[in-house]
Amino acid sequence: MYWRLLLLFVGALAYDWKKYEGELKKEWERLLTRGYPETMVYDKGDFNTLADVINPNGAHKNSILWESLVHAREWLAGATLMNILDKMITEYGTDEDVTRYLDNYDFHFIPVMNPDGYKHSWDDERMWRKNRRNNEGSLCFGVDLNRNYDNNWGAASEPETQTVVDYVMGNTNPAWLVDVSMHTYGQYLLTPYGDCSLPPNWDTGLSDVVRLTCLAIEGTYNTRWDCGNSCEVLYASSGGSVDWMMATAGMPYTFVPELRGNGFDVSPSLIPLSFQEMWNGLVAMMNEIMSQNP
Numbered sequence: 169m170y171w172r173l174l175l176l177f178v179g180a181l182a183y184d185w186k187k188y189e190g191e192l193k194k195e196w197e198r199l200l201t202r203g204y205p206e207t208m209v210y211d212k213g214d215f216n217t218l219a220d221v222i223n224p225n226g227a228h229k230n231s232i233l234w235e236s237l238v239h240a241r242e243w244l245a246g247a248t249l250m251n252i253l254d255k256m257i258t259e260y261g262t263d264e265d266v267t268r269y270l271d272n273y274d275f276h277f278i279p280v281m282n283p284d285g286y287k288h289s290w291d292d293e294r295m296w297r298k299n300r301r302n303n304e305g306s307l308c309f310g311v312d313l314n315r316n317y318d319n320n321w322g323a324a325s326e327p328e329t330q331t332v333v334d335y336v337m338g339n340t341n342p343a344w345l346v347d348v349s350m351h352t353y354g355q356y357l358l359t360p361y362g363d364c365s366l367p368p369n370w371d372t373g374l375s376d377v378v379r380l381t382c383l384a385i386e387g388t389y390n391t392r393w394d395c396g397n398s399c400e401v402l403y404a405s406s407g408g409s410v411d412w413m414m415a416t417a418g419m420p421y422t423f424v425p426e427l428r429g430n431g432f433d434v435s436p437s438l439i440p441l442s443f444q445e446m447w448n449g450l451v452a453m454m455n456e457i458m459s460q461n462p
């Protein structure tokens with residue numbers, strides 16, 4: 169059984185786990201200490217390093233990227249993704265969906281895209297969004313990493329953005345297929361392009377994937393989500409990661425789920441609900457993508 173699971177933790181720092189009842193840390197420690205299937209060689213890292221989880225016997229397969237916390241304050245996104253990561257690692261061979269996905273694709277996870285901003289949101293300003301760039305000569309602190317990708321005016325000036333760009337462009341064989349970039353909040357499932365000068369890219373199988381993913385999410389707890397092209401459903405935005413992943417990195421399927429909740433600082437009790445509905449959505453997403461790419 170050949171498969172591979174890659175984890176990339178972008179230079180994240182030590183955290184002060186004041187909120188979420190240590191949920192993220194608990195998940196992290198569980199990932200590092202629990203027993204994994206012997207077929208997985210787990211080169212574990214910690215929050216200070218890059219970490220890979222690799223099966224060296226695995227043949228390279230097309231790649232899926234799932235990431236979160238490009239915006240510091242969106243904690244539910246990180247918690248949801250950590251729960252998904254936990255399921256992917258621990259249920260290979262027992263969960264039929266997990267097994268099928270890992271047999272067919274390489275999965276890459278980046279749970280914390282914006283480590284210094286994320287740390288700042290725990291320690292000092294709960295509502296912090298950007299990274300912690302000191303913009304010299306300006307009173308304006310930080311750069312919005314999700315406006316920093318090199319589509320139109322996004323400059324890719326920031327080390328976090330450049331790390332991801334280098335990582336994605338350095339791993340193009342086999343091809344990237346999917347990027348899911350988790351954000352909060354508002355119950356949206358958005359696809360490129362956020363830059364309204366670019367086409368909505370709606371003439372591919374993407375619209376079917378969006379529709380089925382949305383139905384699966386909504387059906388979990390009978391909620392309502394708004395789903396579709398980012399520019400049409402929400403508002404115009406340039407330099408976003410999923411635009412770059414599609415336009416430049418050539419990924420045919422890229423998505424921004426804006427998860428549940430009425431704000432950024434939500435109760436930890438939402439974590440299992442968010443995990444369950446997103447997992448159901450990802451299953452629908454993966455199944456449709458697999459049927460479009462037999």
Ligand SMILES: [Zn+2]
Nearest residue numbers: 239242351352
């Ligand atoms: Zn966001």
